Amino acid sequence: MTQLxxxxxxxxxxxxxxxxxxxxxxxxxxxxxxGRPFCIHEWDINGTHNPIRK
Ligand SMILES: [Zn+2]
Incomplete structure (x- = not known):
């Protein structure tokens, strides 16, 4: 079973x-x-993060 x-x-x-x-x-x-209260936050974890933990 893989864990996120x-x-x-x-x-x-x-x-x-x-x-x-x-x-x-x-x-x-x-x-x-x-940060700014009305910022549409763009998080740095999208796309670059490895979803599978070993
Ligand atoms: Zn932001």
Missing amino acids: NLPDRRQCVACGREDTWDEETHNWRIADEE
């Missing part, structure tokens, strides 16, 4: 916002930089 390697961190390439994954609430939480 969910990233525990992501950053917006547009405004620089950083999120970390909260295991307890199963939701993204702002890690550091809040």
Whole structure:
């Protein structure tokens, strides 16, 4: 059985916002930089992330 390697961190390439994954609430939480409030965040994890964990 393969397990999805969910990233525990992501950053917006547009405004620089950083999120970390909260295991307890199963939701993204702002890690550091809040970024712009109306930014359509474009996360750096799309496409480049390897989905399979070994
Ligand atoms: Zn953003």
